[in-house]
Amino acid sequence: MMPKLFLPKRSLTKLVLAAALATTALTAPAALAGPKFVIGVSNGWIGSEWRTQMIDEVTEAAKAYGARDIQVELVVQSATVDVQGQIAHVRNFINQGVNAILINPNSPTAFNPIFKQAKAANILVIATDAEVSSPDAMYVGVDQKAWAQKSAQWLADTLGGKGNIVAINGLAGHPANQMRVDGYREVFAKYPDIKILNEANANWDQAQGQQTMKTLLATFPTLNGVWVQDGMAAGAWRALSEAGKSNIVATGEIRASFLKTWSDAKLTTAASVNPPGVMVSALHVALHRLQGKEFKDGVFKGQYGNAIYVPIPLITTASLPDALKQVQGKPDYTSVTTALTVDEAGAFFK
Amino acid sequence: MILYRRPWVAALAVTLLLLLANLAVQPSLFKPAIMLSNLSSWLPLILVAMGQTYVVLSGDIDLSIGAIISLVNVSVVSLIGAFGGGDGALLLAIVCGFAIGIGAGAINGVFVAALRLQPIVTTFGTGILFAGLALAIMPDAGGTVPDRVFETYAGPLLGVPVILWILSLAVLFVIALGRTRFGLRALAVGGDAQAAFQTGLPVTRVRILNYGLAGGFAALAALCLIGETATGDPLLGGSYTLSSISALVLGGTALSGGTGGAIGSLFGAMSLGIINNVIFFARLPFELQSLIQGIIVLAALAVGTLVARR
Structure with a gap:
């Protein structure tokens, strides 16, 4: 491959053109009788296997529509880009004339103008994994606040409603992180005997989670419980077991590697599931809408x-x-996943 | 000689080649609406790369330019809110935005040229400072500007799209600047600073002015990004630092200074944008998108260099 890079310019053009034509030919879909929808998928960050799994699952789900005689063609754009780069994704989808856009957005607010343009072009936009403020788009995914409340409630119950705890959060300033913080605070506020001694940030990184847990253990010898977000819980648990603190209970996460440790070491833990399948749920909602169904009142x-x-x-x-x-x-990095079925998604519609 | 005086010719050739590739995978490319929407995707990088060119021409570099964009972005969005959101407030906030950008650039210039600190390390440091300021002003992405800001930005003015006005004015400014003494001095300083100094050129002043100019262009790019996103984001500008340098190198400007020009950077930035389009419309599997993009950027650089050598 390498020497071809230095071909004279004319052959290079040919090469690029040939490659382009070849890929178009390869991906040319087989003809089906039913309706056809083109759906753009934009993922703006590739730093985690969770995102890869999200795209793999939605790709599978799109293929499965063939059995229902509906042809769903996905156009996937996935790269670590800035907001402007992801706006370019959306703009290209609009130019291409897709029927719907599924997006895992890099910003809650910056897409308002471009989503307005998408809507004007009659394109359905569904954000997933992180909510967006645009009135021209919708969100299908977990309620991050409720996600945090579930595991916080488990921790409060397991501690019998009393004890000293710490929280380890993700990225300060990230909207999903903020919603989660609001969620667990609300739960623990109901228990006057539960004291939150410290709330630290470890940026959704296992190594930082482990380091932060170590520091917290050294600072607070009277600790009873830890509420830690996913992506850092495995690290935090490693620090707990290294320190031999088997009396401390902590929340966990949903990756295969952690589940195995949980089972082998018989940990006292629980994990809220933020499934990579959320984009599959979004796809099903999109297809119901694209086939002309109207949303029930009060689903939003x-x-x-x-x-x-x-x-x-x-x-x-x-x-x-x-x-x-x-x-x-x-x-090992596979996350436990769930998604709405086509019929479950249909329950949101009249 | 022609290529020496016009280093952008090779960049133009590469841009045209890439446009052909883009056309092959996106037949509707040359429709006015499509070209215009492409242009609004590329415009911020075009402007930043043009500004960075002046700094590089005089033998320096600005690694804080992305942070300056973030700083201007959050400042202007906050100021529009603070001033009340009227037309006067918008204008005032825009003026403040330029002042902040040019001021930040001038600070870089003073450190590098007057105090003679090393440019890479200095602007890396001021970049952290500016990014920190942006975070302090707006810790979380948000804030909104009146709808008419992005409606105006996306719409026409006197029958011509606003983004086309901005691009044309920037290009005219760059061409006009190239014909002044200042333009020649920038090249001379970058070519051989000592010789320039010995012949009596105000080397320090030229370098500071170039940094200020880069800050001004970064401010303009930040304003375009507000027009595009209608919001403030303290992390918005980060990726523009390296992209602007890639764009100007693709555009034929030498990182060692002395040769090149802002028009080349225009084509360099366009090339990067077109490459993104090719990747998009070629329907590559998502696992390969970044890899193919890297290969095409390298190939474009190689072709540009080979053409320029002939």
Whole structure:
């Protein structure tokens, strides 16, 4: 491949053109009788396997529509880009004339103008994983606040409503992080005997989670519980076991590697599921809408009044075997996933 | 000689080649509406790259330019709110935005040229400072500007799209500047600072002015980004630092200073934008998108260099 880079310019053009034509030919879909929809998928960050799994799952789900005689063509754009780069994704989708756009957005507010243009071009826009403020788009995914409340409630119950705890959060200033903080604070506020000694940030990074847990353990010897977000919980648990603190309970996460440790070491933990399948749920909602169905009254919730929330399972030690079965034989980084079925998504419609 | 005086010719050739590739995968490319929407995606980088060119021409570099964009972005959005959101407030906030951009650039210039600190390390440091200021002003993405800001930005003025006005004025400014003594001095300083100094050129002043100019262009790019996103984001500008340098190198400006020009950077920035389009419309599997993009950027650089050598 390398020497071809230095071909004279004319051959290079040919090469680029040939490559382009070849890819178009390869992806040319087989003809089906049913309706056809083109759906743009924009993912603005590739720093986590969760995102890869999200795209793999939605790709599978789109293929599965073939069995229903509906042809769904996905156009996937996935790269670590800034907001302006992701706006370019959306703009290209508009220029291409897709029917709908599914987006995992890099900003809650910056897409308002471009979503307005998408709507003017009659394109349905659904954000997932992070809510957007645009009235011209909607959100399908978990309620991050409720996500935090579920595991916080488990922690409060497990501690018998009293004890000293710390919280380890993700990225300060990130909207989902803020909603989660609001969520657990609300739960723990109901228990006057639960004291939050410290709230630290470890940027959704396992190594930082582990380091932060170590520091917190050294600072607060009387700790009873830890509320830690996913992406850092495995690290925090490593620090707990290194320190031999088997009397401390902490929340966990949904990756296969952690579930195995949980099972092997018989940890006292629980994990709220933020499933990579949220984009599949969004796809199903999009297709119902694209086939002309109208939303029922009152399905939209959330601070922007444009959110459809999907159920949030909580994995506990009791349900751990089922979770383990789901990720059996899959790579260590695989997350437990759930998604609405086509019919469940249909329940939001008249 | 022609290429020496017009280093952008090779960049133009590469841009045209890439446009052909883009056309092959996106047949509707040359429709006015499509070209215009492409242009609004590319415009901020075009402006930043043009500004960065002046700094690089005089042998320096500005690694804080992305942070300056973020700083101007959050400042202007906050000021529009603070001033009340009327037309006068918008104008005043825009003027303040330029002042902040040019001021930040001039601070870089004073550190580098007058105090003789090393440019890479200095602007890396001031970049952290400016980014920190932006975070202090607006800790979380948000804030809104009146709808008419982005409606005006996306619309026409006197029958011509606003973004086309901005681009044309920037290009005219750059061409006019190239014909003044200042333009020649910038090249001379970058070519051989000592010789320039010995022949009596105000080397320090030229370098500071170039940094100020880069700050001004960064401010204009930040304003365009407000027109595009209608919001403030303290992390908005980060990626523009390296993209602007890639764009100007693709545009034929030498990182060692002395040769090149802002018109080349225009084509360099366009090339980067077109490459993104090619990747988009070629329907590559998402796992390969970043890889192919890297290969095409390298190839474009190689072709540009080979053409320029002939």
